[in-house]
Amino acid sequence: MDRALDRRSLLKLGVIGAAATLGAGAPLAEAQDKPKRGGTLTIGRNHDADTLYPGRSTGLSAIATNLLLYDGLVLHDFQMKIRPGLAERWEVSPDGLTWTFHLRKNVKFHCGASLTAQDVKDHFDRWIDPKEAFPTRAKVTSLAETRVVDDHTLVCKLKNPTLVFLNNVSQTEWGYASVPHAKHVAQYGQDYGVVPASICGTGPFKLKEWTKDDRMELVRHEGYAWGSPAYDNTSAPWVDRIVFRTLPEDAARAAELEAGGIDLDIDVSPQHIARLEGKGVKITSIPRLSSNHIGFNVEKDIFKDVRVRKAVAHAVNRQEIVQFVMKGQADVAHGFLHPLVPGATPKEQMRPLMSDFSLDKSKRLLSEAGWTPAADGLRQKDGKPLQASLYVFTELHERIVTPVQAQLRQVGFDLQIKRLESAAFTTATRAGEHDARFLPMIYSSPDFLYFFVSAAIPSPNTVRWRDDKTDTLFHQSQVTLKETERVKAFQGIEQRLVGEAVVVPIQHIRWIFGNRARVRGLKYHPIHGIYKLQDTWIV
Template identity: 55%
Template sequence: MGDGGSDSPQGTATSAASGDGETPAAGTPGAAAVTAEPGGEATPGGTLTIVRATDPLNLHPGMNSGLADIATNFLIYDALVIHGFDGKIYPALAESWESSDDGTVWTFHLRQDVRFHSGEPFTSAHVVDHFQRWKEMPTSTKIALLDSVEAPDDYTVVFTLKSPTLVFLNNISQTEWAYASIPNMKKVEELGDDYGVVGVDGTGPFKLEEWVKDDHITLVRNEDYTWGSPIYSNTGPAYPERIIFKVVPEEASRSALIETGEANMNIEVAARDVQRLSDIPGVTVASFPRLSSNHIGFNMQRELFQDINVRKAIMHGINREEITQFVMHGQADPAEGYLHPEVVGAAPREQTRPLVEYNPEKAVQLLEESGWTLGPDGIRVKDGKPLSFTLYLTTELHEQINQAVQAQLREIGVDMQVRRLEAAGYDDATKAGEHDARFIPMIYSSADHLYFFITDSIPSPNTTFWSDPKFDELFEKSQTTTDEEERIKTFQEMELYLLEQAVVIPIQHLKWIFAWDEKTKGTTFHNIHGIYKLMDTWVEQ
């Protein structure tokens, strides 16, 4: 699951800012990690076939925080601005922008040569419509400070904020999970709730040609696309004639399609397959750090998890080093806190480490303090009820990780059952609160994604159903302060509080692992979004 959320600080919003070319994004990690072999002069044509584990649920930007949805939307849509591989913000559908001296009014000047895939001209009315609709979507926390959005003419948009913030420009960048991508308002109106499911209309480099649910999505090149952002050498049209995303849930099957040449790229390589694929002539495998926090989140509505000792015991009952070594084959970093240590706002590890460390003796002590005694089957019991709960998850890898967790927790007398669902069923079940706990691979770009745990995000994306006034107040402070140092300290306090309350159990920070064939050239991978917009990627014929 994507962050749905986050951002990186964007300088000081209380002073005038302009965006004629690029805007620095302080604290944003550099994004260019690995570039596929250029291989000579790029040539248009061919089909790029990409395999991944899951299918999107809804391609209406802002409606869903699933990673497959986001990755697809980067190709179908554009937004006003976008982050480059250097972490700076660049023009996209907006040519330039400026803010008022007090940082509450932002004015964007739009390109006048853009059309949607349907041929409809892109104007400011479409921007206004999307932002108004976005305010009613599950990811609307990103624009919580937006008071109004207006279009004084066809190519000018004016945003008025309730208060200054360091993060507005970042939050409306397409890089922030593609939520700010602009759809054709007429198509949205025409299809209603079916928009994003039965049809879409964007301005991006690729058009939706076919979607066979849970099997594949075919995108075809937008031949009229000439307004790509300068973050890529190629500003349009894209090189591949088609992109096919094949949904292949099984890890071994994804790798096999690379081996046989039936797919060009695997964007979710299993850690156990890295060495085998690396040994195949013509196949390149690369891994690099990913801002992520694989974690278990408790459903705080459950009576069992009202006991903080139970939550803390589970925290201390998990050996993360062992899971990283034997399940992930070293292709992850054991969590010593919740936030990735490279994220601006992560609390010092010397403060977070004691809160999450593997300490089974302490786990047993906490459970016994709360009256949980060992039963004859090795599972602890209290008031005649076993210490048992069910964890919901979606993928084969997540199941492997949590089978190891399951065995470790049994050593301290905790029975964790694992239930694997397909993505849509998982999404529905966790929003409805049917789970006792859930496991997700949280991917994010900054500490702002902690909005996943505020009260206003219940039931989605806050599927822990945790509601805590202190945490809510801290998050609001992080969004409204114009003091960068105060903002960082607030995030550190939030991470420590989240861990002290043991609402989530961090497991590890995953790495990106990609494999591609020798025909695939020119791809620069982004450390947050992987394939990103694929504008420089081409397929050797």
Template identity: 35%
Template sequence: MRRYRGSVGKGPFGVGIFIALIVLFGFFGMIFSESPSMAAEKKVIVQAMNRDPDILDTMKAAWYSDALIYLHDRLVSRDYNFGYRPGLATSWDVSEDGLMWTFHLKKEVKFHDGTPFTAKDVKWTIDTIKDPKTASPFAGDLKAIDQVKIIDDYTVQMTLKYPFPNLLFNLSNTASGIQKAGCYDEYGEDYGIKTVIGTGPFMFKEWVRGDRIVLVKNPHYNWGPEWMSNQGPPLFDELVIRTIPEESSRIMELLTGGVHVLRDVPPLQVDKLKNNPEINIFTEQSTKLGYLAYACDKKPFDDVLVRRAINHAVDRETIVKYIFSGYATPAYGYLPQALKDEYLEESEELGYKYDPAKAKELLAKAGFPDGFETTLSAENDSTSKRLAEVLQAQLAEIGIRAKIQLFDSASYVAMLKAGQQDLFVRLYSWPNADILDWFLLSSQFPYPNHSRWCDPKTDELINSAATAPTWEERAEKYKEVQRYLIEQAVWCPIYIPDMMLAVRKEVKNFKIHPWMIQYSDGIDIETK
């Protein structure tokens, strides 16, 4: 009798049985390995936005996508109390005269492609922003910096032209995200569209224009700010920022779970969402301001009497009540109250109260006893559209007959850049008085100075405030700027919306930050 031993490497039947077993176990292994119940499910958080960026490049962007916050670190970070704290810089020293700032940098930090972060990246980023060839909208914010000098790989020195107490604020902004030195030469026209390289907690995966931006967690990240509870990699795998222009669609996606975080909750939807057990609403004072503006270099808006008439024609209380369901505050000045140091306390006292009779009187003095015809432009989202309709009716009461024109976000910006505006609705979001520099300095004409306000006295007042040697003096000088702007009725301030975020309950450890959601700070999502 022939016995077959345990060796399957010999004999035709042994080989056949061996192969069969491999195929069989391989088949079952494939089934189990690919089974959703057996595999670790990818953790994804989806945030909805109402608009898409023009480019994902902090230096060139006209509007900063949230994605840029998470792709890039900055030298300076801001904690939950809006205090300035170390970021990529571990510390900084300032000379007695305020003209020399020395930043000491973190070591062992790497860009997403593995390149070590050093002082050369800081110098290249700031020099490139300031270079006129870059045409960065942020260049003016760094004009106080005269020179950036590399002391060694982890020390960089900035020499200022004049004392500038707002430097830390500017270096903590989205636009100051540190880029990899030479990234433009390395990636060419693809940079900011198909490639983005930072040191942030998330890495760029893809951008499908008009649809979504996909970021994946940086598994090597371990240099988060010290004030965060989590300084390592994010706890979830992907952050998807979806562009959903329609308000109703954003709400529906939130309710059905297609979106987990809605950063700007439409006021009329708040009560509905509050009653939904699947949704949490987070509310805080915002650094936003909504206003009606006009092309100040065009007739009849070049006349201060007409601008004052328009300010008296607007019933802010009614707008806050019916358009924003009370989730806003009437605005009479040019900064929100959240900017405690810089806000002008007497804004309401100096501002223009609702007074149609006074408005008609001013129009008559300006030579328009029967009013005039004009256009009123707004973005085509539901809140802006409703606001435009209410403003149209209120202006009609004093004889200003405004035809409404609605635009998508990209077309709206293009229209303003082309100088085609008459009356138009705007909303800004910015936690610093230098927003007035951005929109109202003559050097910013024609865009972002979309009010087309080129005024030597405004320039003088703003420049004096921006170059004040101390923060306290700076704040007081910006109050002078605000008094003058109210007197000249350069804008018609209307409302300050509450900051409201809607977050699905499966998102865990969510914390509201006065500037931007800190997704890397322990936020997680519970998967089913």
């Protein structure tokens, strides 16, 4: 079975083993401390969750929160090995079409109700229902139906054998397969996941309060006894509560971390590392399977022309961004996928498809597309100026694309950066208001390329790329039983996206965390960072 990213690749990446610690950090005696119960862990993040309904959001804050509030059938541990979750065991039929899951007994939802197979079935049924329009539905295109055998046994019938079904229903595959309480979902309908009282999972923490775009408080799920085997502590968490504070400005989070207003910043900006080092803050930097891109809305007139898209690509100086904006906490991208993800095209094969940094080539392509220089230095066509909007939703994203704005100005292109708060950004890009957007991608396998199939429009396919070849290749990746054919299909999609300049790859970033010395037992998952926080305690 596909394991998303194997141990060998993780070792190459440096995820397994010691993460890089920058600065003095916590005292060496930390490892000798014994966990104790109690305390509040306050975490700063740059945007709030949009919804806490699993599978309804591809937003990182929603996913991170849902991993704490819910559990799934299976999960990936810190070595990316699939382990039992709510399912204590499972079997697959010889033809690969029938998966039988046996659920743990005595699992309770936050409301006190017992978990049953019906809860899992109801969530999976909604997930695959086109009328529900889950933006993540392409993850389970192979699932035909889910049947309940008894309270603790369910059967998933597939349309076709696939290498990736178990991986795709793992909770660690972005929390989409997290199981909410079916009765709560039925009771609240479209309000589930948005109204705080609606939210009910089986996870180690439960939601207490949520003030949108400000503060979210989770409290320990007392009696929790079915925790992730990825942790030493599989019972209820050590900390009493977790408080998430939404602090969009990087400098504000750094100041709060330095002053003790927050205990942990899960997204430290590179330019604040030096400031925080040695001031009671431990900085940890881990490799991340990620890619940062500029994505074009190819339905907009200006970007329907591939020559204009490639002209923008030629104006992006990736090395400058990595060196001066990211302070070296990233690697220049030579393709769409991280090079260690199975399915990534080798650098040598991508080179002819990548647009190298060349303002001259950018100018030439714009001229070929009919955009001619005007007196003010900008280009125009049919009396209209060459300008486009680029939407971003964090301060760091804005800093990353600012050099691109300056370079495009040199070729006569007026790029207008528009920063929105997270919820507004999601609404705007789903509606297709943007000409282009910053596209941060984080993934555990190349299967996330469903973001670019036609059926994923308007979300998560916010670049609105409709392409039969891409759709066919992705379908092939999901139905083949040969790993070599899967790799070939994913490479074909990557080459298509870059060759047609649907996206402009920029960099692969590192994940930077900062924590106060009072926070102990932090373990960072290679995909999800803080993950479940079951071994973390406060001194």
